[in-house]
Amino acid sequence: MDPAQIQIPQRVDPSVDGKRLRCSAMPAGPLSKDADDTGSSPAPLDDENLLQEILLRVAPLPSALPRASLVCLRWRSILSDPQFLSRYRKHHRKPPLLGFFAGNTGTSYSFVPLPIMKPNRIPEERFSVPKSSSSYDHWYFLGCRHGLAVMVHDSGRVAVIWDPLTGRQHRVPFPPGLCNAKHEGLWLWHTAVLCADTEDGHVHGDCFSSPFRLILMCGGYTQAFACLYESISGAWGNIVSTVTTDAILRLRPSILIGNAVYWLFVRGDILAFDIETQTLGVIKKPEAAHHTNCYSFQLLRDDSYLGFAVMSKPSIQLWKRKSECDGALEWVLLQKTIHLEALFPQEMRIDHKKAEMVGYDEDSDVIILSTYIGDFMLQLKSMRFTRFSKRNCWSHKTHYPYRNFYTAAFIEYPHVIWVMVHRSCFGRTKMHRGALGSSIPQAVHFLPRTKMLVPMWMQARTC
Known part of the structure; x- marks a missing residue:
């Protein structure tokens, strides 16, 4: 190769922004067909199926789904779909x-x-x-x-x-x-x-x-x-x-x-x-x-067995009803006895430790x-x-x-996700509701006593 044709990299000015730096670093020339297809592939969150799989794994906290629904109308449409909510419950199994x-x-x-x-x-x-x-x-x-x-x-x-x-x-x-x-x-x-x-x-x-x-x-x-x-x-x-x-x-x-x-x-x-x-x-x-008062006993569910808790102050004794060799069901006292005094806060008064x-x-x-x-x-x-x-x-x-599973907002108000609460000088309250992307009424912008703008899920029962 002719040494005259070798290009020596030039020092890059650090003030150049990242986008211009990437553009200057890429050699000019035609792109291959494969490269063009890769560049036009949708972003991961644009894939409907992948997005649903991601949202299915959102933790079942009371605010999780309502807050996720505020991202955009597309997310809210998915999260309010009864079929998605059914899949969401099946994925997490145990309601919080x-x-x-x-x-x-x-x-x-x-x-x-x-x-x-x-x-x-x-x-x-x-x-x-x-x-x-x-x-x-x-x-x-x-x-x-x-x-x-x-x-x-x-x-x-x-x-x-x-x-x-x-x-x-x-x-x-x-x-x-x-x-x-x-x-x-x-x-x-x-x-x-x-x-x-x-x-x-x-x-x-x-x-x-x-x-x-x-x-x-x-x-x-x-x-x-x-x-x-x-x-x-x-x-x-x-x-x-x-x-x-x-x-x-x-x-x-x-x-x-x-x-x-x-x-x-x-x-x-x-x-x-x-x-x-x-x-x-x-x-x-x-x-x-032994019975002392109405709070002495408590029925339990120990796996698939009937359990029985007895308050024997200051301890709790646990029993389980199990099948014996002859098939008869008998109460068995478990070795586990709970001593409550060891669990109470140290600063708790002695006469209150019951x-x-x-x-x-x-x-x-x-x-x-x-x-x-x-x-x-x-x-x-x-x-x-x-x-x-x-x-x-x-x-x-x-x-x-x-x-x-807390999905009340989607059940009661599937299209309303914000509320503007305004209290007039005469003590009267007005509420304005809207969907994501809708504009707040012009009259609301200049109300002097506008109190709050909140997601609908927090105000669903009071509106």
Whole structure:
């Protein structure tokens, strides 16, 4: 090669921007066909299928999907698609714990969010529990399962299936055979709700539109009755009964294990209802389990076995009902005894170092403990002890855990994603809504008392 034809690289001025530097470094000349095809290939996020796979892996936090939907109309269209939301639930499988519905029997219940940082902390008023129009008439809150809550209206003889996410309700009148029973005023009513969707891969969390089952139970000190309602047929099954020697404990929710639902009696025995055979029976508590008050016992779901927790202050003893060699089911005391004093904060006063069991999350095997300084979650397998509320008094409110995928904004307001709140000098409030890309009304730009501009998902229930 002729030395005169060799090009010597020139020193590049560092002030030249990156784009010009790349242009100057590239040799001029025609591009090959392959290179042209590569350069015209779409960006990864322009690929619809790839984008959906990425969005499927967004963490199931309350603010995750609503915030992602603010990126652009295309993202929001994907995230609000019912088919995508169904895939999202199946991918994550287990709905996150959003908080608890807490209260005392015969009084109103309220939502207690988990103590996490904003924007994932859901406001208490977001899930407003339905109430009776009369102050003398109560709806008894009796549990949550599969994204649904269930209440009983005693005097109206009706069960209410409520979806906290959307506020929608199913009202199911009691079966005539129980409504017209004698001495019904002396009975206590309890109930359980569960999703009955048999679709392969179905994930609980948005079950309001799916088939559901409702088990209604009532009884006194000598007899208990139960009946199964199927939403598919819209009819009640046969009323079954069993002899009892105790009253049902309304302070405790039901426990679902396999095809059976269990409730606690006041002194610790257990009422069992088999969903498939629709039979009712009584299981005796462990003989060594001693009753002191209504908070002494708690039913557990230990894998596929029925578990039993006994508060023996200041410790918790754990039992499991297992099959023996002859096939008979017996209570077995587990070697694991939980000493609560070792878990309490060191600065906690000695006279305050006691607790009551006031709830249980069957999906994560967590007992809710109430103390003088607040409420705690105790995970029985990992022994993780987490405080989620603070106070300086005793409280015995029952806590019902609520799990669901938070997609309320897409369900209620699929096209509205921002709200402008304006309060006039006369105290009147006006709200302007719009979709991504729409312009804010001209009159709103110059309003002197415009308060906030927020994503719609945070204001969905108040607008």
